[in-house]
Amino acid sequence: MIFKELIRKKRSGEKLSKEEIEFVVNSYTFGVTPDYQMAAFLMAIYFQGLDYEETLALTESMLKSGKTIKLNINGIAVDKHSTGGIGDKVSLIIAPVLAEMGFKAPLLAGRALGFTGGTIDKLESTGMKVELTDAEITDVVKKFGFSISAQTEKIAPADKKIYALRDATSTVESIPLIVSSILSKKLSVNTKAIVFDVKVGSGAFMKTIDEATKLAEGLVKVSKLYGKKAGALITEMNQPLGRYAGNGLEVKESIDALSGDISKDLLEVTSSLVGVLFELTGYGSFEDGKKKATEIILSGKAVERFIRWIEYLGGVPSVKVAExxxxxxxxxxxxxxxxxxxxxxxxxxxxxxxxxxxxxxxxxxxxxxxxxxxxxxxxxxxxxxxxxxxxxxxxxxxxxxxxxxxxxxxxxxxxxxxxxxxxx
CATH class of the missing domain: 3.90.1170.30 (Pyrimidine nucleoside phosphorylase-like, C-terminal domain)
Structure with a gap:
């Protein structure tokens, strides 16, 4: 295949085959294609877009560029992903709550991106170990029912290289490129179902309902094409979520929340995401999931699990906050x-x-x-x-x-x- 012909083809709005997209990703990842040609290809996508099948092909090609995580665990494994916002500590709360319900929740998370906080940075405020091997993730999930660990350099290395070029060429905002970037990492774990929390508003990357809807629909549709059960909520981010924003402060708030002292907005978003996973996995209705999550959070049942998990990985739950x-x-x-x-x-x-x-x-x-x-x-x-x-x-x-x-x-x-x- 000739790379410049594929640039022309996409620039003209034609559909690319799975083999052509695999060629593009592999030739760039392994240094055969120079930045200037890949930049032109990304700009063609920015203006002409990709359909869902093309987006799936791009996702799978980036996924195959690195390792996948195969966890040897019994039970229904589920995942949750947020597009990021201010004060968004939902992952810290939802993971032990899901475990309390009997789900297995091996979450992969990232560090701060732009003006939004990162779940891994928050956990590192406790001093705990966040970079785990497959065997360590399996061990932690077997012990606690959940794990939250860092995405490693070996997962979707093609995405990292392509994202750096997207950042340099102002093509970050393309919905198909965002979808494939997220899913090339989230699909690396063999979970049964995933719920996406797509934030919208001034404190999110998606500023309008229209943008957020397109992203949510893309994430759900491409995940389903891959063979995973998927759903999404579009949630408010015109203001911070919860009572605090900041790494250690958000861990402190998460422990308070899991003890039953939780703000109404944080409870609503967290319980609603659990509701979607109930619906996706056949555990019950959306309302059943919300009700069960609310009961567990307000009763404080999951807090001990969360604290023991931090301590097991070498962390100190009573994080230091600025005096x-x-x-x-x-x-x-x-x-x-x-x-x-x-x-x-x-x-x-x-x-x-x-x-x-x-x-x-x-x-x-x-x-x-x-x-x-x-x-x-x-x-x-x-x-x-x-x-x-x-x-x-x-x-x-x-x-x-x-x-x-x-x-x-x-x-x-x-x-x-x-x-x-x-x-x-």
Missing amino acids: KKMEVRAPIFGYITHINGEELGYLIIELGGGRRKALDKIDYSVGLRFFKKIGDYVEEGEPIGEIYYSKGEPEKFVGKFLSAYTISEKEKVTAPTLVKKKII
Whole structure:
């Protein structure tokens, strides 16, 4: 095959065969095709798109470029993936809850991407081991019913190389490329069913319902074509999820949540995702799953499992949080009508709780606390949040926190709907 002919073909909007897409991925991954040709091919996809069969072929080609994880475990193995948001600690809560129900939940997770937090960074705040071999994952799942571990360099190396080029050529936003990137890693584990939590809003990568719907539909459809049961929820991310954002703070909140002290928004999203997995696996209805998850969380049944799991992998559940705190007070009275989650995410990075460059070290102790959300009425001078910091100018941090909030003296809004759509 001739690479430039495949560029022309896709540029013209023609459909590529599975063999042609495999050739593209392999020739680029193994250094036969130069960056400039692959960049042209990615741009052709950006403008012309891929249908679901082409997206599956791209996914499988990237998946086959590395290793897959075959776990020797009994029971129904399930997975959950989030597209990322501010304060999104759902994985930390849902995994032990699923295990408490009898599912096996071997989750692979990543580090922070852009302004959103990463599950692996959060777990590393405890000092626990996060990079596990297949045998170690199997051992942990057998002992605790779940595992959350880091995606290794050996999983879908083609995706890593292609993603770097997408970032450099402004083709990251292409839905088929996002779908294939996510699934080339998530399909590497032999689970029966997967639920996708596709975030939408200012604190997410997908800013509109239309974008989020296209992504959710693509993830579900291609997963099904691969042979996996799949469903998705589109959930609210116009404001942080839960009470805290920041690595160690989110572990602390997860332990509180699993003990029964959980915010309404975090409970709604977590239990709804469990509901989808119930429906997919035949365990029961969506409502059955929500009800069961809610009972387990509020009863505190799963917290001991979560704590023992952290300790088994060498971590300390009582994570350190920054001793310095600065209260953020409302400058005027009125209703909170808007919160810019992306600005808050970048504030956490400025505090030291995220990365500007891939090799940056993270201060796990810093972060934000939220007392008020969209729809809440506040008095002038009333606390709306808190900033946990180790160094820097607290007044500057307060200014940036407040700039993310819009307070109106006249306009009254209601709290946003948390679960926007279910796609199965």
